[in-house]
Amino acid sequence: MKRTVFFVSESTGITAETLGNSLLSQFEDVDFERVYTPYVNTAETARELVRLFDGIYAQDGQPPIVLGTMLNEEVRAVLQQGACIYVELYETFVGPLSEILGVAPSRKTGQSHAISRESSYARRIDAINFAVANDDGVRPENFGRADLILTGVSRSGKTPTCLYLATHFGLYAANYPLTEEDFERDDLPEPLRLNSQKLFGLTIDAERLHQIRVERRPGGSYASLDRCRSELRQAQRMFTRLGIPVLDTTSHSIEEISSRIRLALKYRTG
Amino acid sequence: MKRTVFFVSESTGITAETLGNSLLSQFEDVDFERVYTPYVNTAETARELVRLFDGIYAQDGQPPIVLGTMLNEEVRAVLQQGACIYVELYETFVGPLSEILGVAPSRKTGQSHAISRESSYARRIDAINFAVANDDGVRPENFGRADLILTGVSRSGKTPTCLYLATHFGLYAANYPLTEEDFERDDLPEPLRLNSQKLFGLTIDAERLHQIRVERRPGGSYASLDRCRSELRQAQRMFTRLGIPVLDTTSHSIEEISSRIRLALKYRTG
Numbered sequence: 001m002k003r004t005v006f007f008v009s010e011s012t013g014i015t016a017e018t019l020g021n022s023l024l025s026q027f028e029d030v031d032f033e034r035v036y037t038p039y040v041n042t043a044e045t046a047r048e049l050v051r052l053f054d055g056i057y058a059q060d061g062q063p064p065i066v067l068g069t070m071l072n073e074e075v076r077a078v079l080q081q082g083a084c085i086y087v088e089l090y091e092t093f094v095g096p097l098s099e100i101l102g103v104a105p106s107r108k109t110g111q112s113h114a115i116s117r118e119s120s121y122a123r124r125i126d127a128i129n130f131a132v133a134n135d136d137g138v139r140p141e142n143f144g145r146a147d148l149i150l151t152g153v154s155r156s157g158k159t160p161t162c163l164y165l166a167t168h169f170g171l172y173a174a175n176y177p178l179t180e181e182d183f184e185r186d187d188l189p190e191p192l193r194l195n196s197q198k199l200f201g202l203t204i205d206a207e208r209l210h211q212i213r214v215e216r217r218p219g220g221s222y223a224s225l226d227r228c229r230s231e232l233r234q235a236q237r238m239f240t241r242l243g244i245p246v247l248d249t250t251s252h253s254i255e256e257i258s259s260r261i262r263l264a265l266k267y268r269t270g
Numbered sequence: 271m272k273r274t275v276f277f278v279s280e281s282t283g284i285t286a287e288t289l290g291n292s293l294l295s296q297f298e299d300v301d302f303e304r305v306y307t308p309y310v311n312t313a314e315t316a317r318e319l320v321r322l323f324d325g326i327y328a329q330d331g332q333p334p335i336v337l338g339t340m341l342n343e344e345v346r347a348v349l350q351q352g353a354c355i356y357v358e359l360y361e362t363f364v365g366p367l368s369e370i371l372g373v374a375p376s377r378k379t380g381q382s383h384a385i386s387r388e389s390s391y392a393r394r395i396d397a398i399n400f401a402v403a404n405d406d407g408v409r410p411e412n413f414g415r416a417d418l419i420l421t422g423v424s425r426s427g428k429t430p431t432c433l434y435l436a437t438h439f440g441l442y443a444a445n446y447p448l449t450e451e452d453f454e455r456d457d458l459p460e461p462l463r464l465n466s467q468k469l470f471g472l473t474i475d476a477e478r479l480h481q482i483r484v485e486r487r488p489g490g491s492y493a494s495l496d497r498c499r500s501e502l503r504q505a506q507r508m509f510t511r512l513g514i515p516v517l518d519t520t521s522h523s524i525e526e527i528s529s530r531i532r533l534a535l536k537y538r539t540g
Contacts, residue, residue, distance in 0.1 A: 012529040018288040025381035111295035113525035128430040160398040255383035259282040
């Protein structure tokens with residue numbers, strides 16, 4: 001069973017997509033066809049969209065569902081009059097919140113993803129640049145400036161997690177790959193030891209790591225299952241000995257791991 | 271006027287934060303104190319939270335507002351009985367959507383940010399690795415694999431935008447910094463010309479660029495306002511001549527620019 005869903009917004013559409021996709025995940029058995037249409041901010045653009053609805057209705061045998069975050073009543077009304085089932089995700093809460101706060105809403109569109117809160121926006125941009133510049137342990141002298149440092153064996157998920165933490169939360173995230181050298185020394189290099197309170201270890205299932213490494217660099221000892229097992233075991237031993245909290249990227253997404261790290265950092269720093 | 275707002279979720283809290291912060295942006299004059307509490311998934315954790323509410327009520331002179339995405343009724347009920355004003359952002363739509371679809375919701379928590387849709391998750395991780403590996407034009411041989419290539423002068427916002435496109439949309443985004451060499455040749459290097467349909471130009475206000483460069487590398491000609499103006503003018507001339515669409519990072523956030531790029535790509539590829 002196929003169902004077409006439009007995510008419609010006056011601005012970037014990030015709110016509509018995030019909440020909308022989260023809601024659709026409640027209905028796993030439905031085969032959703034997702035259509036993202038940001039920047040629908042004039043009645044004319046809305047009318048263009050409405051023209052699509054009829055074709056989709058005929059094709060699917062059911063009207064498309066529109067998940068909207070539309071503050072502009074005129075533009076919203078155009079959509080609502082089209083051949084669709086319109087669900088408003090945003091306006092629903094603006095009135096009640098306004099009453100709770102005793103303040104009228106500004107009704108300005110796209111505020112939350114605009115460059116509005118200057119300092120936090122600038123911090124996020126800096127954090128992304130920091131994460132890219134400090135990927136793969138290339139500048140240990142910068143560990144002091146990091147909010148956190150991820151460590152783990154090659155391809156355990158450090159880079160994507162660092163970038164998510166930076167992009168989403170504005171955290172300065174560096175990472176350091178554990179290699180044979182660290183295992184032979186059975187200790188971390190000094191710049192890391194000096195920042196041990198910032199460390200989080202990443203681990204991953206050996207079979208999964210083997211798969212990932214084979215895709216990246218097939219053949220050779222780097223990708224062999226034995227090598228993966230041995231590295232992961234040595235890394236785990238080091239994490240345990242040094243009291244580094246460990247997160248598993250096999251079963252947890254970068255969003256889940258990042259949320260847990262942010263929570264842990266909050267409690268660490270008080 | 272200060273008001274404490276809790277973002278409470280059973281899982282990562284990403285949905286609660288995204289919608290919640292977007293809603294709060296409607297009330298610019300209120301000084302919100304934001305508290306993020308993901309992973310509230312037992313009645314006990316909820317009770318810990320409720321213990322905080324009384325103190326905040328006393329301190330603010332008003333009960334905290336709780337913006338929740340709580341599917342578990344038992345845990346939600348614990349929060350609702352606390353000294354707070356509870357607004358449920360998620361459940362509100364689950365029932366209506368279930369009726370529209372004629373399908374019961376799974377009521378599983380945290381599905382949308384879990385590793386559920388395997389292939390799109392893997393693509394997003396790959397895209398982040400690709401963006402980091404192809405930052406700053408270091409591997410022109412990879413431009414063929416890119417979904418898009420951002421170009422512009424140094425510090426015009428290429429890196430953060432690429433990483434946002436990768437992290438959020440799973441797009442393979444490379445970037446290429448325009449330098450004196452390109453301006454002297456008055457053309458793009460061959461690997462870029464071969465992929466000209468993937469190009470987007472970034473520009474920025476000269477004063478703003480000057481500021482950013484001064485912070486990064488003060489003194490010297492690199493950061494001088496004259497140099498910034500001259501580079502931006504030459505870049506603009508090249509964009510115009512080659513028909514490269516241009517986006518301005520001065521007034522538009524990486525979210526806004528990324529949404530526009532995604533939209534443009536959709537229309538380009540049909």
